[in-house]
Amino acid sequence: MSAPIIKLTNLKKYFGRLEVLKGIDLEVQPREVVCVIGRSGSGKSTMLRCINFLEEPSEGTIEIHGLVIPAGGKGKEHQQLVHEARLVTGMVFQEFNLFPHMSILENVMEAPIIVKGMDHAKAKEIAEMNLARVGMLFKKDEYPLRISGGQKQRVAIARALAMEPKVMLFDEPTSALDPELIGEVLEVMKGLAKEGTTMLVVTHEMEFAREVADRIVVMNEGELIEQGKPEDILNHPQHEQTQALLDRYRTGKK
């Protein structure tokens, strides 16, 4: 197997005295789609946010695309590593977080220009290409306030893609959407998976996980309790907490 794109080793995170991640070990291979499921408060978001250092991990090591970053680093060198880690990860948030004062096109062009120093014409070309990829090119001159939630999320995906990351992190990308808008976002994500995009997706959409994931990992109280192929996890869960989680989905609750 080739080198993993993400490798978490004994990742721990404390919020004050609360231990939220209790030593996570996880690898994501190139072109792999991994879905993370688990009940609310189990630490899914925290794990994802540690990977691009939106949260500073407390212990352990994070490897991304060959960068080895131990927890608790300080100083310029560490900052530089963190910066590089952010450049190779794209993140999509539950709440979209588009920049309201910029048009759709500007939202997508901003980071390539500001962060990578790309020239305007090239950034525009890349932005338009990625907006087309998520089916949002036709709204490129609109402002975020004027488009639907599903459209916002698609733009947010394009914005992350425009930085040409090695791995995409999704934190419940459809949880803030009205039910009728979920499908269009999942379609876009399926398309990315087909193109071979490496993705780590926190989701409550079991059907999506079954269809798209190469692997499902189950989190419970800050630990990975089980992982495997979707059909194994979803049809024959080994762990009773996984069973309980799936039962809760079946009865339509989170």
Next chain:
Amino acid sequence: MNLLPQKESAPKSHVELLYQAFQRKERIFRMNVGISWGVLLLILVFLFSGQEWTLAGIPFKTIKVDSEFIRANMVFIAGGIGETIKISILSIMLAIFLALMAALGRLSRFPPFYALSTFYVSLIRGTPLYLQIFFFFLALPQLGIILPGLWAGVLALGLNYGAYMSEVFRAGISSVGKGQREAAIALGMTNGQLMRRIVLPQALRFAIPPMGNDFIAMTKDSALVAATGFVHELMWRAVKVGRAQFHNLEALIMAAIFYWVMTLFLTAIQSRIEARLSKGDR
């Protein structure tokens, strides 16, 4: 005989009717307010019209102003409007810069910067504007620092308004949500880039309406600078000719009218800008 019912123009829905009634009420209200304003204005003009009459044997008269004096000094007093606007614009620019710095300092985790910001705001808010103005005109020269009158005024007003406006900027910066910062950081932006490109543009938009209010207030507080005698703006001119010819009444009325018209004008511009901001692309 035609058995088919003639299609009438589509009946207006209940909601539509209610909305129209509401709009009509609003229109009537605004119209009546306008008329009342006109009446109040007429009364004010009448009060200063110098009329004399007797009613049931009692003599009445309204205030008489010397129209000759007004005609003779109108241009001289109006000549101060430019200076008033100039000092206001320069001061507000300084104030915006200081307010921004103070707001960033207040949000900084770097102790000296935080301390400098809170110290400045506390000192300025803890002393009267009038005192601050005199400080720059009268106290500094004692130390051998003599600023040209205009700049002393700008410094005093700018420092003062900057301290008050810093709160507005701070609120503006805080109004930009955590999600915005996280999205920018995840894209690889540095703190400086995040501030310049994402937070400040949104904070400024938030701060524009209160900044407009402050500017309008500034045009009037700039009158305090007249007391020092070094800046020949509207108020200074009014006081000068009023005192010299003992026509303070006329002179001050003229200055008041100029200030008022200026305020009405600026308020109109401000509500335009606000309408634009609230309509479009937020």
